[in-house]
Amino acid sequence: MLVHTEGIVFSTVKFKETSIIVKIFTSAYGMQSYIVNGARSQRSKGKIALYQPLSLLDMVVYYKEGKDIQRISETKFAQTYTEIPFDPVKRTIGIFITEVFGKVLREEGENSVLFEFLFNSLQIFDRLRDNVANFHLQILLKATHHLGFGPANADDFVLQLSESGFHLSISLEEKKSLDLLMESNYGENIPLSLSFRREVLDHIIKYYKVNSGNLREIKSLSVLKVIFE
Template sequence: MLQKTRGIALSYIRYRETSIIARVYTEEFGLQSYLVNGVRSAKNKSNRIALFQPLTLLDMVVYNKHDRDLHRLSELKTIHPFQSLPFEVSKSTIAIFVTELLNKVLKEEASSPVLFRFLIDSVLFLEEAKLNYENFHLVFLLKLAFFLGFGPESAHEFENQLREHSYPFLPDAEMENALNTMLRKPFGTPLSLARSARNELLDAVVAYYQIHIDSIGEVKSLPVLREVLG
């Protein structure tokens, strides 16, 4: 049975000679895997594989069967063609980091329209932002934690949880203020945060996730993100 849903592309792997298996977080079905045939063929002129770059927003018609882990696509187009996110190094690096974390924390069986709306709004902010997005990844993870059930209410709570698990996080007053702003204010709120402080807070946020989700393990894109944005 054909069904419509919106989706957010997270990643894909090559499958056989010309196909891919794409992981997409969908509005209707949660995290799903789709077999997409022929997109890597030299004869394919549509460049549909570009639709599966990190965080691409999709409008989909799919064959979803509850007794299968791998589904098929019938129709596919982008909701919002990107003009900056895949082409600006800082934004594309953020996108790779965010999608790696989403692949680790989102579950196949979890469909949440509220979470999906948060993800859509977050991606659109990053795509359209001209200024004040250098802390996007930090704000995003802190806000995402609430949807996953372990969001801290304040910088103090964040610090205490890290210390309870023997993580050495001792922020100064400036970093505490920045952390509270990230927790309470929307994306794009201007912040004064030095490169070294941003790196320290990034490591702390990833450690916070690792405390709450055992399966996260190593975050391979973290060193590149730290180097590009800091």
């Protein structure tokens, strides 16, 4: 069955001599694996560029229920980035959120609301000029509501972690900042110290680990922390 869908690329691995297997979170079917024959061949005319992490794609795919690896009939960029692949800070944040969501969404089925949230958030991120350093915190916090385990507010966030064995020492002012991260639009000014930004990130990762069984080690985390020093 041929189906039109949009997708977000999360990972690509080499397969045989010239092919790849790519994991794409689609609007129609959730996370799917696709084989792309000849993507790395000299005659592919840059086809591999379509399948870089976080690429936003417009696709026509073959879908067969119960099949582990599907095939793509046609694909093109739905939107192209002007900054994420080239700006060092945005690229590092992009690598981090690719790894986190790639693991969290590994078994995610069709979730069109979550897909639209991520698709739109990434486009905003590419255009973002101000307060870029808070983007990864905000997208992770906001995404929890589309994943089914969103906290009502900062107090609820702290309470859920406490009930899971993580007792946080957080001031009233820091709770206000956490609420702002959850509620504010991307790019709005939310002053955070370097130390508190790191603490919030660690708390968010703990929160995801408590609520998602797929998130374990995050290899890109150390690089992300270095870039904000």
